[in-house]
Amino acid sequence: MSFRNTDPPYDQTAALPDQGGLSGFLLPPLAVIIVGIVLAFFWLGTGPVGTLAAASEQDAALIKPPAAGLSTPAVNDPAAAGSVSTIFKPAVQYWSKAIQAWAGAAGIDPNLVATVMQIESCGDPRALSPAGAMGLFQVMPFHFAAGDDPYNPDTNAIRGLAYLKRSLAAANGNVRLALAGYNGGIGVISRPESTWASETQHYARVGSEIYADAASGMAVSQKLEAWGGASLCRAANAHLGINQ
Numbered sequence: 001m002s003f004r005n006t007d008p009p010y011d012q013t014a015a016l017p018d019q020g021g022l023s024g025f026l027l028p029p030l031a032v033i034i035v036g037i038v039l040a041f042f043w044l045g046t047g048p049v050g051t052l053a054a055a056s057e058q059d060a061a062l063i064k065p066p067a068a069g070l071s072t073p074a075v076n077d078p079a080a081a082g083s084v085s086t087i088f089k090p091a092v093q094y095w096s097k098a099i100q101a102w103a104g105a106a107g108i109d110p111n112l113v114a115t116v117m118q119i120e121s122c123g124d125p126r127a128l129s130p131a132g133a134m135g136l137f138q139v140m141p142f143h144f145a146a147g148d149d150p151y152n153p154d155t156n157a158i159r160g161l162a163y164l165k166r167s168l169a170a171a172n173g174n175v176r177l178a179l180a181g182y183n184g185g186i187g188v189i190s191r192p193e194s195t196w197a198s199e200t201q202h203y204a205r206v207g208s209e210i211y212a213d214a215a216s217g218m219a220v221s222q223k224l225e226a227w228g229g230a231s232l233c234r235a236a237n238a239h240l241g242i243n244q
Contacts (some may be wrong), residue, residue, distance in 0.1 A: 085218070087224055092123040094123055102158075111215050116164060118227075120138040121137070121138055124236035127236070135152075136149055137156055139156055141158045143160075166186060176208040179204045
């Protein structure tokens with residue numbers, strides 16, 4: 001289960017000040033020169049010029065406040081540091097404290113973070129998909145910066161949750177749509193569900209059902225039990241030394 005970002009990084013080009021000429025009256029030539037010099041100094045000293053160096057979209061998504069209307073907790077909201085539901089498998093529970101920290105930093109409900117981890121890797125930090133997605137949140141290689149260790153749990157979480165947060169913003173907080181965006185690329189959010197790949201349809205349906213059970217405080221989730229990720233969880237248990 002991997003996600004694709006179809007929106008490449010971009011530079012933000014600052015708008016130059018209005019360069020339109022004065023109108024409505026004429027100035028003597030000397031006055032025109034003086035005014036021109038003053039305006040030139042003002043423009044050079046204060047005008048926004050050139051191209052601004054943009055932070056990566058992944059990192060920017062974590063440092064900006066959540067978009068209005070998101071249903072997930074805001075950054076620094078105590079609810080964002082809430083506990084992780086007991087419905088999740090032991091290898092996901094292993095990361096419970098880290099999930100709370102990552103979720104709090106990203107401003108996302110920890111149970112949604114746990115849901116994505118559950119479906120993507122079942123908590124296996126060494127998970128690798130046939131498509132090349134890596135780690136706890138199955139992040140594709142092109143989302144990492146030079147020097148990143150994709151299998152470092154913190155790095156993997158930062159990159160994965162930044163994209164999840166972008167997906168939530170694009171979906172106006174709709175968890176089902178956000179999960180579809182995480183799996184199939186944010187571009188699918190604006191398209192009819194009938195046009196989504198079958199994997200993305202399944203991912204969005206199962207993920208939103210598991211999340212609903214977790215968020216409602218259920219002790220056991222039949223949706224999670226029917227999910228069918230036994231092989232993922234066996235590998236996670238082996239890598240984490242969990243005997244079950």
